[in-house]
Amino acid sequence: MNCSNVGRKSPQDYESAPFLAACWTYISLAILIMFGYLRDFLRRIGLDKNQSATERNKMKGFVPLYASFEGFFSRNIFKRAIHGAGKPICSPPTVEVDVLERTSDDENWHFRLTGKKRRCINLASYNYLGFAEKDGPCVHATAQALQQYGVGVCSSRQELGNYNIHEELETTTARFLGVEDAITFGMGFATNSMNIPVLMGGKGCLILSDEKNHASIVLGARLGGSVIQVFKHNDMDDLEEKLRDAIISGRPGTHRAWRKILIIVEGIYSMEGSIVKLLDVIRLKRKYGAYLYLDEAHSIGALGETGRGVTEYWGVNPRDVDIMMGTFTKGFGAAGGYIAGSKRLINHLRTYSHSTTYACSMSAPVAQQVISSMRIIMGEDGTEIGKLRIAQLAANAKYFRRRLRDMGFVVCGDDDSPVVPFLVCVPGRILAVMEELFERNIACVTGTFPATSITKGRARVCISAAHTQQMLDKALDAISEVGDRLQLKYSL
Amino acid sequence: MAVEDVMVEPWYMMQMVQAFLQAPVYHIVIEVLLIVWIIGLLFSKSYRIQERVQLTEKEKEDLLAEWKPEPLVPDTPEDHPALHPRVVSGKAGLKVVVDGKECLNLATLNFLGMLGNKRIEKAANTALYKYGVGSCGPRGFYGTVDVHLDLEDKLAKYTRTEEAILYAYGFATIASAIPAYSKRGDIVFCDEGACFAIQKGLLASRSKVVYFKHNDMEDLERLLKEQAKDDKKNPKKAAVTRRFVLVEGIYMNYGDIVPLPKLVELKYKYKVRIFIEESASFGVLGDNGRGVTEHFGVPIEDIDLISANMEMSLASIGGFCCGDSFVIDHQRLSGQGYCFSASLPPMLSVAASEALRIMEEKPGIFEELRTRCQWLHAKLSSIPGLKVCGEPISPIMHLQLAAPSSRAEDTKKLETMCNECMNQGVALTVARYLEQEEHLVPPPSIRVAVNVELTEDDIDHATAVITNVAKMVL
DSSP: OOOOOTEEEEEEEOOOOOOHHHHHHHHHHHHHHHHHHHHHHHHHSSSSOOOOOOOOOGGTTTOSOHHHHHHHHIIIIIIHHHTSSSOOOOOOOSEEEEEEEESSSSSTSSSEEEEEEEEEEEESSSOTTTTOOSSSSHHHHHHHHHHHHEEEEEEBBBTTTBHHHHHHHHHHHHHHHTTEEEEEOOOHHHHHHHHHHTTTTTEEEEEEEETTHHHHHHHHHHHOEEEEEEEEEHHHHHHHHHHHHHHHHHHTTTTOOOOHHHHHHHHTTTTOOOOOOOOHHHHHHHTTTTTEEETTTTTTTTTSTTTTEEEEEEETTTSSSSEEEEEEESSSOOOOEEEOHHHHHHHHHHHHHHHHHHBBOOOOHHHHHHHHHHHHHHHHSSSSSHHHHHHHHHHHHHHHHHHHHTOOOOHHHHHOSEEEEEEEEEEHHHHHHHHHHHHEEOOOOOEOTTTOTOOOEEEEEEEETTOOOHHHHHHHHHHHHHHHHHHHTOOO | OHHHHHHSSOOOOHHHHHHHHHHHHHHHHHHHHHHHHHHHHHHHHOOSSOOOOOOOOOHHHHHHHHHHOOOOOOOOOTEEEEEOOOOSSSOSSSEEEETEEEEESSSOOOOOOOOTOOOHHHHHHHHHHOSSOOSSBBBBIIOBBBBHHHHHHHHHHHTTTTTEEEESSHHHHHHHHHHHHOOTTOOOETTTTTTTTHHHHHHHHHHHEEEEEETTTTHHHHHHHHHHHHHHHHHHTTHHHHHHEEEESSTTTOOOOOOHHHHHHHHHHTTTTTEEOTTTTTTTTSSSSSHHHHHHHHOOOGGEEEEEEESSSSOOOOEEEEHHHHHHTTHHHHHHHHHHOOOOOOHHHHHHHHHHHHHHHHHHHHHHHHHHHHHHHHHHHHHHEEEESTTTSSSSEEEESSOOOHHHHHHHHHHHHHHHEEEEEEEEOOOOOOTTTTTSSSOEEEEEHHHHHHHTTHHHHHHHHHHHHHHOOO
C-alpha cells in the first residue's frame, strides 16, 4: 500500500483502492445481498412487514411495473442508505448551510422533519465562486429583472419566448468565452440531451465518449442514434487507438467512411476530480479530423486565471474547440446551460435545437443572475471581486488537497481541480462517513456504484471561493477525526 | 457409515489413485479430452469477433490522410425565421411588447394570467432574498430545499394523489418519466399526435412504440386486440412485457381532449397502464382545475401517472409527475432528469406554490377561462379562409388554412399573417415544429392561446384584426 502522492504533478493514475478495502467491499456487498434475500423471504412469509408501497388491488392481473431486481435493490440496499442522501436545506446553498434534521418512525421507510435545523459547513454544493448568496449585487439585479419580466416565460425561443435579456445573456456568454456566438437553454442536463442529437443526428456518425462522462451526455449520444464508443478515462493512447481504428475500418459491417466523428470530454469530471488532458485531445482532433465537444459544467468559472475554464487553464484558444458547452448552475449560482462556438454552429442550433423549438425559455431573473455573475467574473462591474474569488478558489483547492493528502487520505484527481474526492471504498464506511461528518456539522456527499466503480466508492468535497481558512481547517479536522475512526487513511 | 463421516473424512492419495484405476475407461477419456481442450483454450490467441482489416502500415496511413469529415453542421439559410425571432421586452402578460410594439398577447401559454401576477412576484422576491437564485446541486446532494418538499406536498394534495415529484424543466419531465418505467421489450401505445417531449421519452426508453390514430379509441382497441392475440401465442413473454398507453389531456398539437372514460375501460379490459401528459389541461379542465380526470369524473386512482409541466397554467418553470407512491417513488432513483440534474431554483418553486394557492382560492377562474375559450373559438370559426382546430373549451386552438396547399407555402402565408397581425397590435405565433424529427408533423397552423384575462372587447378586436389580415394575405 505504498504511495507517494507528494511530489506527483498530475496524479491521474492514483493507485487503486487498497487491497483490504476492496476485499471488504465485496464482502459487504455479499452480506447486504444475503440480508436482502432474507428480509424479502421474511416479508413473503409474513414475519416482517412490507413497508414499501405496493400496487393497488385494482391492478391485480397487470404485468408487474418493476422487474424483480429493480425492486430488490431499491428495498434492500438503497433504502438502508437513503437517510444519508437527500437531506433538505432551508437556506441558500452557501458555505454555511442550514440542514433540516429528519427522523423516521419506521426504519427509514418514511421520513418526517423534526423541525430542528443544523448549521453545517457546506462541502457539498456546487458553489465554486460563491455566487449562491442571498444578498449582494447579483441578487439585487435579479430582483429587478423579476419585477421587469415576471417569473415564467410560457413560450419557446422560436415563438414568443425570446426576450431581450436572453439575447444579452448570449452576447455576454460569447464575450466571456471568447468565441463568436453562444446559445443558452433553461436546463443544463437538457442542453446535452437535446443538442447532441441535433449535431450528431442521422446514420454514419461516431461519438467517442470518455468512460466517466455524465449521464446527460450518454443520453444525448443515444438519442441521436449515432454509434458510440467509449474510451478509457482521460487515456489519450486509448483515444488515439480508437480514432485510428474508426477511420481505418470505417462503419461496422459496410466499412464505409464515417460521416463525422465527435470526441466528447468534460472539463472537470465530477466524481473523479480529474481535469481533461485538453492539449492532447486537441492535438489528436487536429491530426485525425475529428470534432471536439467540451462539457465544462464543472470547470467554467472554476479554472483558469480569469475563470474562463479549462481552455484558459491549458492555454488553448477557445476557437480550437468546436463545441463548447457548459452549465450556469455551478460557477454562476444560477440554472441552465449554454453551447458556444462559431456563428454557423449556433445558427444551426437556433434553428434545429429541440429546446428552442419546443421547450420553454430560461426564466428572466435566472438569466439576469448569470449576466451579473459573469460580469463580476470578467471585472466589468468595476471591482476586483471576480479576480479575488478566482484566486481564492484556486488557493483553497490547493490547500485542501495538500492537507488531505498529508493526513493520509487517497485523494483523486488533479491538484488544481476544486472537486476533491477521496477514497472510502467500503459501502458501510461510505454511509458512515456521511453520517459522522454530519454529526460534526459538515455537509459532504459520497458517490458509489454506479457513479464510480464498485471498489472505489468515495466522498467528495466541492471547494468554494467563499470558504474561509477557519472553515476549511474545521472541516479538515472533522474529516481527519472521522478518517481515524473509520480507518480511511489508506495512504498511511 | 453415517453420511457426515463420509463427507468429513479427507481423501488420501491412495484412495485417489484407487478411484482413478477403478473408474470406467470412457470416463477417463472424456476427462482427458476436456483437460486438453481447456489447455488449448487457455493458450490459444484470442481474436476479435469483428474481422480486423488486414492492411499494411502505408495503406493505413493513406486511409487516415484521405479521410475528410463532412462539416459539423450544414449552413442554415439566412432568412430562416428562427434566426430572426421576435424580441420581447418586459412582461408577456395580457399585453406584450414585441419588437417595440405593444400587442394583445394571444401567443404565450399563460392561461390563468399568472405571469405578471403581483402576489406571485412578491412571493418569488421573498424567496430570492431568502434562498438566492440557484440550488447548486441535484436533489440527492443537498439540493433539496424545503420549498421543493412543500411544492411536492401541495401538488399531491391538490391533485388528490399520494405523491408528486418535481423536475427542473418541463420538457425533461415526461421525457424522463417514460424511460423510468418502460424499458426495452415493453410496449407503449402512443397517440400519433403526441408532443415532441413524449416522442423523445419513447426514444430514450427503447421500447416498442405502437402509434394509434389521433384520439381514435377504436383504432387503439384494434391494436390492443392484435397485441392480445400475439400474447396468446407467447404467454411467457407476455407475462413480463409491460404495456402502457400514453396520451395527453389536451393535445398541444391539436387542441382536442382525450376521451378518458373509454380509455379507462380499455385499461382494465386489456391490462394496460395509462400515462397522461396534462401540461395543457392542468389548471384548465375540471371544476377545480385538476385536469382531465376531474373533467370526466374519472377517479384519479385509475390513472397510473400524470405528468404536467408548470410552464403553462402555473407560469413558472419546471414540471411534476403525480400518482401513487408506488409509481412515483421509483422516479427518485430512476428519473434521469431528477437524479442527474440540479434542482429547480427555489424562487421558481415558490412562484409555482403561490400560483397553486391562487388556484385553490379562486376556483371560479377555470370556468371563466373555459368561457373565454368558447367565445374565442366561436368568433375565430367564422373567419373565412381559416378553420379552427381544437375543442371549444381548450385554451389552445390551431388556426389552419381552410384550403391548404404545400407545407412551405402555407407556412409562409401564416408567417405573413402573424407579422401583419403584429403590426396591427395582436401578437400571434406560428406553431413551430422540427419537421424532419416529428413522428407525424401536424399541418401548419397559428397556435392561439387563451388568457383568462381576455375581455369580450379584446376577443372582438383580435377577431377583426385576424379577419382583415386573412383577407389581405389569402
